[in-house]
Amino acid sequence: MAASIASFARETWIVFWRQLRIALRNPAWVIIGLIQPVLYLSLFGPLLEPMAGILGTDNAYAIFVPGLLVQLGLFGALFAGFGLVAEWRAGVIEAERVTPASRTALLLGRVLRDVVQLLVQGVVLIALGFAFGLRASFGGMLYGLALTLLLGAAAACASNALALVTKSEDVMAPLINSIALPLLLLSGILIPMSVGPQWLETISDFVPTKHVVDAIRAAFAGNFGEPILWGTVWAVVIFVVFVIVGTRTFRKENA
Amino acid sequence: MIHARGLARSFTTRKGRERTEVKAVAGVDLDVEAGEIVGFLGPNGAGKTTTLRMLTTLLKPTAGTATVAGFDVATQSEQVRRSIGYVSQSGSTLPEALAGEEVVDHGRLYGISKAQATARGQELFQQLDLDGLWTRNPRAMSGGQRRRLDIAMGLVHDPKLIFLDEPTTGLDPQARANLWQHIGALRTDRGATIFLTTHYLDEADALCDRVLVIDHGVIVASDSPEALKQQVSGDLVELVLTDAAALPRAAAALGALAPGSEPEVDGLVVSLRVPQAGRELAGLLRSLDRDGIALEAIEMRRPTLDDVFLNLTGRSLREEAA
Structure with a gap:
């Protein structure tokens, strides 16, 4: 058992390093991923500042940055599968599947790359937010970042699984967009759902990621109460479900 | 293995x-x-x-x-x-x-x-x-x-x-x-x-x-x-004649090498599959010469795997690949 855990960790690490090396050699995607939140912060953030009162806070960025974190985690990671389609086309996935390496390691090594990328982006986002005027509890920000990484890992698993099933960017792109957009809108990424009408908030209560966004906002505010508990439970549940789904997809068809 | x-x-x-x-x-x-x-x-x-x-x-x-x-x-x-x-x-x-x-x-x-x-x-x-x-x-x-x-x-x-x-x-x-x-x-x-x-x-x-x-x-x-x-019944022997009048005689001489099968005639070309044709070729040439049949060309082709494939599946592999 211990030996198999060690070899699983080793295989995950090999896949992860290979992915990271390739990603760093072509950093365009990392940079594009970073520019997006910067644009939101600098071009949309100032619009929110005067609305801080309506949002029920004295620091608009403490509401806004957590939303951007989740957007980064969901959107960035949901598109991670595109790289997998290219790898599949080049025969890399087949070549890896014919090795004795654990199928789960083949998936998690890739997801780990996305999580590391998300971590860097998240730290940059929070640091930039500070420059713009974000003030929040330090421990809360760390906790919020951790929830973001869980959500991002789940999204990356889902995206990689989808890539392996569809094997086509042309199918994936509209599918992901049509899932991600309502998810982002109903999660209250830009403005908390509590500002809106009752019916909209009621609908959003059924969207798990809304609870994660609420939890991260609560954490930023240093308010470690019930919202954090629910958001954390949801983040963990989503993570576990999609790791299982992703692993099953990677195992499928194999003898 | x-x-x-x-x-x-x-x-x-x-x-x-x-x-x-x-x-x-x-x-x-x-x-x-x-x-x-x-x-x-x-x-x-x-x-x-x-x-x-x-x-x-x-x-x-x-x-x-x-x-x-x-x-x-x-x-x-x-x-x-x-x-x-x-x-x-x-x-x-x-x-x-x-x-x-x-x-x-x-x-x-x-x-x-x-x-x-x-x-x-x-x-x-x-x-x-x-x-x-x-x-x-x-x-x-x-x-x-x-x-x-x-x-x-x-x-x-x-x-x-x-x-x-x-x-x-x-x-x-x-x-x-x-x-x-x-x-x-x-x-x-x-x-x-x-x-x-x-x-x-x-x-x-x-x-x-x-x-x-x-x-x-x-x-x-x-x-x-x-x-x-070798499962393909023999090598392909192809005679190209100079004179159409000699076709029937050439066909008979070639046909004698593989009893039971008819040579194919196409223009001035007579062809037939002959088992182990290498052994028969010298005799065939002698008898053609005796009959005064002049040849433009003679060709013997060993069966290819494509012939094998055609035999086994009724299809040519080359057509499939093309």
Whole structure:
């Protein structure tokens, strides 16, 4: 058992390093991923500042940055599968599947790359937010970042699984967009759902990621109460479900 | 090395509400002994790749059993994977990666150390004429180099059994001949057993000790290329005459060599399949000469694997490939 855990960790690490090396050699995607939140912060953030009162806070960025974190985690990671389609086309996935390496390691090594990328982006986002005027509890920000990484890992698993099933960017792109957009809108990424009408908030209560966004906002505010508990439970549940789904997809068809 | 009994794989396809079961491989029996180079021949869609994917644990059989390198493909897939090298026809490296790093990472997934994988990889690069390409992108390599890189990937863990899926498809003739040499050397230098699929007859002829022909998901022949060709009833003898008036006499002389079959006449050409024609040729020429029949040309063609294929399946492999 211990030996198999060690070899699983080793295989995950090999896949992860290979992915990271390739990603760093072509950093365009990392940079594009970073520019997006910067644009939101600098071009949309100032619009929110005067609305801080309506949002029920004295620091608009403490509401806004957590939303951007989740957007980064969901959107960035949901598109991670595109790289997998290219790898599949080049025969890399087949070549890896014919090795004795654990199928789960083949998936998690890739997801780990996305999580590391998300971590860097998240730290940059929070640091930039500070420059713009974000003030929040330090421990809360760390906790919020951790929830973001869980959500991002789940999204990356889902995206990689989808890539392996569809094997086509042309199918994936509209599918992901049509899932991600309502998810982002109903999660209250830009403005908390509590500002809106009752019916909209009621609908959003059924969207798990809304609870994660609420939890991260609560954490930023240093308010470690019930919202954090629910958001954390949801983040963990989503993570576990999609790791299982992703692993099953990677195992499928194999003898 | 490979023993399969009744190996089968069917897929269900859905057309509207109707579900139909398609048998891609309908029950294959095959045996490959250590040290053999065996070619797996068949037209597109005959079940070649599906069989190969089952033997390499990439696809679960729906029926039958197979042991590969002594392990069961269904229940001991990890041991099978450890013992075999697989070079797929779709490549194995990312165009943007570095060739050497891809080989090392691949080797490490088999559990060998980084230093070992590097040493092995560099040795393979040398043997496969890839020296100097360690830090090159596969994208910037020629088709032949990329195929050899794929082979290096498949050999980095030093397997004794190697599966090659259409190894020379898409290569120019020079690169193909070069790759054949390298494939042949795998056996002479490391005693490897090789199982390769191809739809090129000359490839099977040049490389393989034995050829398995698959058609419609079953094996229809298994023998050496020579023996298979002998099954075709004889060599083709073709006489080109100078004078149409001599046609009937020439046909009679040729027909005497293979009693029971009629020569074909096409313009000034008379042709017939004659068993072991080499032995008969001198006598034929003497009798034509005696009869005063002048020849423009005479040709004798040994049967090709394409004739074999036509015989076995009623189709020409060349048409399929084209």
